[in-house]
Amino acid sequence: MGKRTWLAWALLVALIASACGPAATPAPGTEGPAGTEPSAGGGEVEVFSWWTAGGEAEGLAAMVEVFNAEHPEFTLVNAAVAGGAGTNARAVLATRLSANDPPASWQGHAGQELIGTYVAAGQIQPLNDLYEAEGWLELMPETLIPLISQDGNIYSVPVNIHRANVLWYNPEVLAANSIEVPTNAEEFFAAAATLQAAGLTPLAMGEAWTAMHLFETVLLGTVGADTYNALWDGTGDWNSPEVTEAIEHFAAALDYTNSDASTLTWDQAAQLVADGDAAFTVMGDWAEGFFKGLGLTPMEGFGWAPAPGTDGVFQFLSDSFVLPVGTPNPEGSSAWLTVAGSKAGQEAFNPIKGSICARTDCDPSLFDEYLQSAMQDWTTDVVVGSLTHGVVANDNWKAEINTALGLFLADRDVAVFQSALATACAATGACQ
Amino acid sequence: MRRTRERLLAVALVSPSILAIAIFVYGFIGWSARVSLSAWQGLLPNYAWVGLANYAQLLRDRRFQIDMRNTAIFTGLFLAACLLLGLLLAILLDQRLKGEGLFRSVFLFPMAISFIVTGVAWRWLMNPATGTRLSGLNLLFHNLGLDGLVSAWHTTPPPWGIAFIVLPAVWQMSGFTMALYLAGIRGISDELREAARVDGANELQIYRHIVLPQLQPVTLSAVIVLGHISLKIFDLIVAISGKDIRLDVPSIYMWTITFDANNFARGAAIGIFMLVAVSLLIVPYLSFSGRTEEGT
Numbered sequence: 250m251g252k253r254t255w256l257a258w259a260l261l262v263a264l265i266a267s268a269c270g271p272a273a274t275p276a277p278g279t280e281g282p283a284g285t286e287p288s289a290g291g292g293e294v295e296v297f298s299w300w301t302a303g304g305e306a307e308g309l310a311a312m313v314e315v316f317n318a319e320h321p322e323f324t325l326v327n328a329a330v331a332g333g334a335g336t337n338a339r340a341v342l343a344t345r346l347s348a349n350d351p352p353a354s355w356q357g358h359a360g361q362e363l364i365g366t367y368v369a370a371g372q373i374q375p376l377n378d379l380y381e382a383e384g385w386l387e388l389m390p391e392t393l394i395p396l397i398s399q400d401g402n403i404y405s406v407p408v409n410i411h412r413a414n415v416l417w418y419n420p421e422v423l424a425a426n427s428i429e430v431p432t433n434a435e436e437f438f439a440a441a442a443t444l445q446a447a448g449l450t451p452l453a454m455g456e457a458w459t460a461m462h463l464f465e466t467v468l469l470g471t472v473g474a475d476t477y478n479a480l481w482d483g484t485g486d487w488n489s490p491e492v493t494e495a496i497e498h499f500a501a502a503l504d505y506t507n508s509d510a511s512t513l514t515w516d517q518a519a520q521l522v523a524d525g526d527a528a529f530t531v532m533g534d535w536a537e538g539f540f541k542g543l544g545l546t547p548m549e550g551f552g553w554a555p556a557p558g559t560d561g562v563f564q565f566l567s568d569s570f571v572l573p574v575g576t577p578n579p580e581g582s583s584a585w586l587t588v589a590g591s592k593a594g595q596e597a598f599n600p601i602k603g604s605i606c607a608r609t610d611c612d613p614s615l616f617d618e619y620l621q622s623a624m625q626d627w628t629t630d631v632v633v634g635s636l637t638h639g640v641v642a643n644d645n646w647k648a649e650i651n652t653a654l655g656l657f658l659a660d661r662d663v664a665v666f667q668s669a670l671a672t673a674c675a676a677t678g679a680c681q
Numbered sequence: 682m683r684r685t686r687e688r689l690l691a692v693a694l695v696s697p698s699i700l701a702i703a704i705f706v707y708g709f710i711g712w713s714a715r716v717s718l719s720a721w722q723g724l725l726p727n728y729a730w731v732g733l734a735n736y737a738q739l740l741r742d743r744r745f746q747i748d749m750r751n752t753a754i755f756t757g758l759f760l761a762a763c764l765l766l767g768l769l770l771a772i773l774l775d776q777r778l779k780g781e782g783l784f785r786s787v788f789l790f791p792m793a794i795s796f797i798v799t800g801v802a803w804r805w806l807m808n809p810a811t812g813t814r815l816s817g818l819n820l821l822f823h824n825l826g827l828d829g830l831v832s833a834w835h836t837t838p839p840p841w842g843i844a845f846i847v848l849p850a851v852w853q854m855s856g857f858t859m860a861l862y863l864a865g866i867r868g869i870s871d872e873l874r875e876a877a878r879v880d881g882a883n884e885l886q887i888y889r890h891i892v893l894p895q896l897q898p899v900t901l902s903a904v905i906v907l908g909h910i911s912l913k914i915f916d917l918i919v920a921i922s923g924k925d926i927r928l929d930v931p932s933i934y935m936w937t938i939t940f941d942a943n944n945f946a947r948g949a950a951i952g953i954f955m956l957v958a959v960s961l962l963i964v965p966y967l968s969f970s971g972r973t974e975e976g977t
Contacts, residue, residue: 336940336941339940340940343724343943346724347724366723366724366943367724369723369724369725370723370724370725371725372724448812456923456924456925457923457924457925457926507810508809508810508811508833508836509808509809509810509811509814509836511836511922511923511925511927512804512808512809512810512836512922521814526813526814644941644942644943645722645723645942645943645944647941647942648937648938648941648942648944649942651937652744652926655744655925655926655927655929656743656744656747656926658926658927659838659839659926659927
C-alpha cells in the first residue's frame with residue numbers, strides 16, 4: 250500500500266510539473282529568449298512570416314543579414330511559422346493580435362488582404378511619413394501606391410513583386426503546330442482549336458485557386474486596366490456587358506483545359522507544359538523558378554508572354570511588411586521596414602526568391618533573363634492588382650467570389666455567375 | 682459517516698472532469714451559438730444581435746444546399762455499403778475457417794490509418810487523367826482491357842462525384858463494422874442455431890430468421906457511429922480533392938468561411954447546424970439505450 254501511494258504522488262507531481270512548465274510560445278520557430286534588453290535604441294525585433302522553406306527562407310535570411318549589418322543595435326528574431334502556405338501563420342497571428350501581443354512586423358500580401366483584415370481591426374499603422382522620408386514615392390511605380398493604400402494612407406512596404414498575368418508556353422509544341430504566341434483572345438482561341446485538333450491539351454490548369462488566377466487574367470484581358478480597376482474600387486458595374494464577355498471568354502478557355510484539372514497543383518499543371526502534353530498555362534512568374542528547376546532553358550524549353558490581351562499591364566502581387574499598432578519596439582519596427590524597402594535589402598532578397606524589387610532602381614545584372622524583362626515591364630507598364638493573391642479584394646469578398654467561381658465551374662451558367670459577382674461586390678465588397 | 686465520505690470522494694474525483702467539460706465543451710458550444718446569432722465578420726469581435734439571419738442565409742445559400750445534398754448522398758451510400766460489406770465479411774469469418782485471426786486483422790487494419798493517408802493514397806488510385814496520362818485504377822482497367830470501367834472518379838459532374846469518395850471511406854470503415862457484427866454474431870448462442878437445425882432450417886433460413894434479427898442493436902450502434910463520422914467528414918475530402926466546391930460538405934464550408942474569410946458568425950452558424958444534425962442522430966439513440974438498460 251505504501252509503495253502504491255508513493256507512486257501515485259510521484260505521478261501527480263510529474264503531471265502538475267509538466268502542466269506548469271514553460272507555456273508553449275504561439276510562434277514556433279527560431280525564437281530567442283524573450284525580453285533581453287530594453288527597447289529604447291536596442292532590443293528585439295520579432296519579424297513574423299511564413300517563409301520557412303526554399304528560396305523564400307534563403308531570401309529572408311539574406312535580408313536579415315543586411316539588417317544586422319545596418320542595425321547592429323537590434324536583435325532580429327525570425328518568427329516564421331510553417332505550413333499551409335500562410336494559413337497556419339495567419340491563424341497564429343490572429344491569436345497573438347487578439348491577445349495584444351503583436352510582433353514588431355509581419356509579412357502579408359500587399360493590398361486588401363492586409364488592409365481589409367487589419368486596418369478594419371485597427372491593428373496596423375499608416376506609413377506615409379516613412380515613404381516620404383525614404384523617397385519611395387518616387388522610386389516605386391505611381392500606379393502601385395493607390396493599390397496598397399486606403400483613404401490616402403499607405404499601409405505596407407512591398408518587398409518583392411510577382412506578376413500574375415503571364416502566359417507560359419512550350420516553344421517546341423508551338424513550333425510543331427505552326428502557332429505564333431497569341432496576343433489577344435481571338436488568336437488564343439484559334440491556337441487552342443488547332444492544338445485540341447492535334448490531340449494536345451491547349452491550356453493546362455490546376456485546382457480551384459488556379460482557376461481564379463485564370464479568371465482574373467481573362468477579366469483583365471477582356472475589359473482592360475481601367476475597367477478592371479473600377480470593378481474593384483466600387484465605381485465599376487459588375488452587371489455590364491464587358492464583364493459578360495469576360496465570363497464567356499473564361500468559359501471558352503475552360504473548355505480547352507485538361508479534364509483532371511481539379512486534381513492537379515499549379516506545378517503539376519506547369520509540368521504538363523514542360524513535358525509537351527499541354528501548350529500553355531497561365532500562372533504567376535514563380536513558375537519560372539519551377540521551369541528552371543527542371544533544367545529547361547529560357548525561350549527554348551519554356552517561354553513566356555503577357556497573358557492574351559494584357560500586354561502593357563502588370564498584374565502584380567507582393568509580399569510586404571507592416572507597422573503594427575502597439576508594436577513592442579517602435580524604433581526596431583521602423584528599422585526593419587526601412588531595410589525592407591531599401592535598395593540593399595530588396596537586392597538581397599529578390600534574386601534569391603525569384604521575384605523583382607518593388608523599387609525601380611535595383612541593379613538588373615543581379616537578376617536572370619525573365620526577371621530582367623519583368624523589371625523592364627515594371628517600370629513602364631500600368632500596374633493593377635491580383636485578385637487571387639490578395640491585392641484588390643479583402644478576404645471576405647474573395648471568399649464570396651471563390652464560392653461563385655466554384656459553382657460556375659460546376660454548371661457553367663454565365664448569368665448566374667455574373668449576378669453572384671455583382672451580389673458579392675454589394676454584400677462584401679467595394680460596391681456597398 | 683463512511684457513506685458521506687465516500688460520496689465526497691466520488692464527487693471530488695469526478696468534479697475536475699465535469700468542470701472541464703462544462704467549460705470547454707458546453708460553455709464553448711453556448712458561446713458558438715451566441716456568435717452564430719451575431720454579426721461578427723472580421724478580426725474584431727462584434728456581438729451585435731441579428732437573430733436567426735445567419736441561419737436563414739445558410740438555407741438560401743446555394744453552396745450550403747450543395748453541401749447538404751453531398752452529405753445526404755455520401756451518408757446514405759456510406760452507411761449502406763459499410764453495413765452490407767461489414768455483415769458479409771462477418772458472416773464469412775463466422776464460418777470458423779483456418780486463418781480467421783489473420784483475415785480479421787487484415788480487414789481491421791485500414792481503420793488504424795488516418796483519413797488523410799487514405800485520402801492521399803486513393804487520390805492517386807482515383808486519378809481521372811485520360812489519354813497519354815492514364816494512371817492509377819484507370820490505367821489498370823485499361824491494361825486489363827476493361828475500358829468500360831475507366832471513369833472520371835470523383836471529378837464526375839455533380840451530383841455523383843461525391844459517391845466515389847465513398848470508396849475509400851468504406852475501405853477504411855467496413856472492417857470496423859465487420860468487427861461489430863462478428864462480435865454480435867458470436868454473441869448469439871449456438872443452442873438457438875442447433876435448435877433451428879434440428880427443426881429442419883437450412884443455413885440461409887437460420888441467418889435470415891435468427892441471426893439477423895438479433896443483430897438489430899449492433900446495426901443501430903454501427904449506424905450511429907458511422908453516421909456521425911459521415912456527417913462530419915472533412916479530412917478525407919480535402920485530401921482527395923482540395924477545396925473543390927463540387928465536393929463541398931458542411932465542415933469544409935465552415936472551415937473556409939471561418940479561417941479564410943474571417944466570417945466567424947456564419948462559420949459558427951454552420952457549426953451549430955452540424956451539431957444539431959448530429960444530435961438528431963445521437964440523442965434518440967442515447968435515450969433509447971438508456972431506457973433499455975433501465976428495463977433490464
